[in-house]
Each structure stands twice: as C-alpha cells, then as structure tokens.
Amino acid sequence: MAISVDAAIDIISNIKLKLKFEIIAIEEAQNRICAQEVIATSSLPKFDNSAMDGYAIIYSDKNNELEVIDTIFAGDDNHTILKENTCIKIMTGARVPKNTTAIIPKEDIQTISDKKIKILENVKEFQHIRFIGEDIRSGEKLIDIGDELNFAKITLLASQGISHIKVYKKPKIVVFSSGEELKLHYEKIQDHQIYNSNTPTLFARVKELGCDVTFIGQAKDTIEDIKRLVLNSLDADLIVTSGGVSVGDADFTRDAFNELDFETLIDGIMIKPGKPTIFGKIDNTFILNLPGNPLASALIFELFGKILIQKLLGSNEVHPAYIETKISEDFKTRKGRITIIPGTFNGVSFYVSKKRSPGMVSILADCNSLIILDESVEYLKKDSKVKILPINWKFFSKEKKDFLSNE
Numbered sequence: 001m002a003i004s005v006d007a008a009i010d011i012i013s014n015i016k017l018k019l020k021f022e023i024i025a026i027e028e029a030q031n032r033i034c035a036q037e038v039i040a041t042s043s044l045p046k047f048d049n050s051a052m053d054g055y056a057i058i059y060s061d062k063n064n065e066l067e068v069i070d071t072i073f074a075g076d077d078n079h080t081i082l083k084e085n086t087c088i089k090i091m092t093g094a095r096v097p098k099n100t101t102a103i104i105p106k107e108d109i110q111t112i113s114d115k116k117i118k119i120l121e122n123v124k125e126f127q128h129i130r131f132i133g134e135d136i137r138s139g140e141k142l143i144d145i146g147d148e149l150n151f152a153k154i155t156l157l158a159s160q161g162i163s164h165i166k167v168y169k170k171p172k173i174v175v176f177s178s179g180e181e182l183k184l185h186y187e188k189i190q191d192h193q194i195y196n197s198n199t200p201t202l203f204a205r206v207k208e209l210g211c212d213v214t215f216i217g218q219a220k221d222t223i224e225d226i227k228r229l230v231l232n233s234l235d236a237d238l239i240v241t242s243g244g245v246s247v248g249d250a251d252f253t254r255d256a257f258n259e260l261d262f263e264t265l266i267d268g269i270m271i272k273p274g275k276p277t278i279f280g281k282i283d284n285t286f287i288l289n290l291p292g293n294p295l296a297s298a299l300i301f302e303l304f305g306k307i308l309i310q311k312l313l314g315s316n317e318v319h320p321a322y323i324e325t326k327i328s329e330d331f332k333t334r335k336g337r338i339t340i341i342p343g344t345f346n347g348v349s350f351y352v353s354k355k356r357s358p359g360m361v362s363i364l365a366d367c368n369s370l371i372i373l374d375e376s377v378e379y380l381k382k383d384s385k386v387k388i389l390p391i392n393w394k395f396f397s398k399e400k401k402d403f404l405s406n407e
C-alpha cells in the first residue's frame, strides 16, 4: 500500500548501515565522506607573526626615532628581542620578536639614515600581528565523521600536516532497466522501440553524487530475467532500476523481487508523479525500483534517491534543505496528492516548467530545482512563497548578473 511522502522519507533516512572505510591521500579526497574526527594538533598560526613587510616595534616607542637592530625573514629561528627605541626589520610571515607590540608597514616609515627610521602614520597597539591560535586552536575539532571533504576541508587537513584520511568507501550502485521496448542508445531501433534513457540518466546521476556505478544490462519482461540481473548484483549496496512496477501485464519486477526474499520497505508513495515506486532490501543490498516514465523516475530519484545516496555515502547531512523564494507567476495545479514540480530558480523567483508530463524526457535539461506542493494546494498566486530544493548547486547564469550592488 502506498505510504505518505513523510513516511517514505523517514524510512529512507532511518535505514541502518554498516559502512566500510578506506584510507586515502588527501589529494584524492574531494567529495568523499570523512569516516574519522579530525582534531587540530597544532595551533595556527603556530607563533605570533607579522602580517606585513615592515618593522617590529614596542608600541610606546612609536613617536621616537628607532634604531634598526636586526632583520627577520619568514622561516628564521631568530630570538632577538626589542629594546627601548629600537626596531627590527621583519617580513610577512616571520615570527615576531617576543616583546613586539606593533608592526609598522614599510610604507609608513621614513628612513633617516642607514640604521634609523621614523614612523609617519598613526599606530594602533598590536596592529599587523597575527596571533598564535587565532585561526585554529590546538584541540579544536576541524572535521566531523560524516562531513564531506572538499577543497576547503582539504585546506584544514594540509595545514595540520595530515597526508592521509579515513573515508567511507564509495557505495557500489548497479543500474539496469526492464522493458521489452527499450534499446540502448548505441543500438539501432525500429519504429515500435524506444531508447532506454533512464539507465544512462541514473548512471550519470549516481556517479555525479559520488558513487561507483555499474550498468549490467536490460532485463526482458520476465520474472526469470529480472531475477537473474538482481542475483548478479547482490554484491552492490544498491540496485537502481526503473520500469515494470505498475499493474500492466508486463510489469514483473515486484514478483521477481518477492521470489528472492525481498523485504519490502516501501510499496508506493502518495506522490505525483511516481506513485508506483518500490524500495526494499535483499540481504544487504537495497533495491530502488523507480517508475518507468522518465520524468517520474528522475524526480523520484531527486527527492528520495538522493537521501538514500547521502546515507550510503556516510554523510551526516541526509535531510533535504531548501531555499525560500517566490513563484514567478500565478500557478494552478490539481490538489489531492503531494506533487513534485520541476522548474528554474534564477536567483530571484522560481519559474515552473511549462511541460511536466511524467512520460517526458526533455524537462529536467532546463530545470535546476524542484518545489514540492502539498496535497491541499490548488492555486499559488504570483509572488507566493515557495521552498525550492536545488538539483544543482553550481550557480551560474548565461546573462551577466550584478552581484556587486546590494539593492
């Protein structure tokens, strides 16, 4: 029996998993999920240092002529300290002498003689000193279990001298389709046949989301053939298949799964499109059977499949987050079931896709987000608030946008 959207999301978000991990070099770690806590073992900066090329001084000497008694470069292990009315020439990044209370940028001094300078500008106590630990404190948690590693997290690792990191293994996903009418995109087709667009779509999507993915072919519309493909894939973490879930005379996936000790977790979701979605498990392999209709299949994957992938990746972020915006024009829909509406968010408003039929293939190519409308919604007035779920976060535009003004 079909269950509510909320119940389906809860089932997927609460699946229990034993994830495997591996140790990899940090250069290879982008988009991987961290399987260990990383605690800072050294403060950054490691020592008080100069933020400018200039002179280290004692603040109370700021109005006096100062004698230059030494020069310190970044990386020097210099232990000279300042005396009254002296200064030390210092480079950006160099450790400051212990009793320094201000750095004077080179541009702000006047050279009086070879070893004498005078300060021309106002000085603030402690100016241009970068203090130990102001960036990272030793003992501070830098990365948590389940955090996604990106360039910025890799910065943290490298700055601590960490060369290798424990990450969860990429989930192994197997994709296949069923349907006698389907041919692969590199095959010749006849007039009564269509190209299998779902499998390459899902293959690409799970790969984009950080999984290892294998395509194992197409099942004929027979229980035996579907069983054969499933049995071949039980080393995977997840099988994603599409088609064959409805009530037609050639829809056999449910029967095939049931002959293989399938534990049904979801059999239908009260959503449009994509109601006939099946999710369950054989041994340790999850199976997500999406509807055959291409848009239905892709949208259900965007809403539910992505949560599942976040779980399988080991991410600690499994709940879809939204952006609040407004709808670009009046919008009418049929109430009665929660509906996934694809469209485009241009940074200001959400534009509903004009075409939305579940059997279409062309729609998502022009969309970057979804809204999920409650079953009671029949009409949204222009500028009504909507919550969008982004499909893609890389946010660029074909037109030049003014992101510099704050109006």
Ligand SMILES: Nc1nc2c(c(=O)[nH]1)N[C@H]1C(S)=C(S)[C@@H](COP(=O)(O)OP(=O)(O)OC[C@H]3O[C@@H](n4cnc5c(N)ncnc54)[C@H](O)[C@@H]3O)O[C@H]1N2
Pocket: 177, 178, 179, 181, 182, 194, 195, 196, 197, 198, 199, 242, 243, 244, 245, 246, 247, 248, 251, 273, 274, 275, 276, 290, 291, 292, 293, 294, 296, 358, 359
């Ligand atoms: N009597 C009823 N008929 C249907 C119902 C229903 O409740 N009662 N539900 C409809 C809904 S909603 C959906 S969704 C589909 C789901 O059907 P299946 O998952 O069994 O999918 P198929 O019948 O195999 O195919 C549906 C449609 O999609 C095309 N398709 C299938 N696989 C692919 C693929 N890999 N690439 C591209 N296109 C694909 C297929 O040719 C069909 O046109 O059932 C409705 N019927």
Ligand code: MOO
Pocket: 271, 272, 273, 274, 275, 276, 291, 293, 296, 297, 358, 359
């Ligand atoms: O719900 Mo079906 O998935 O519309 O085409």
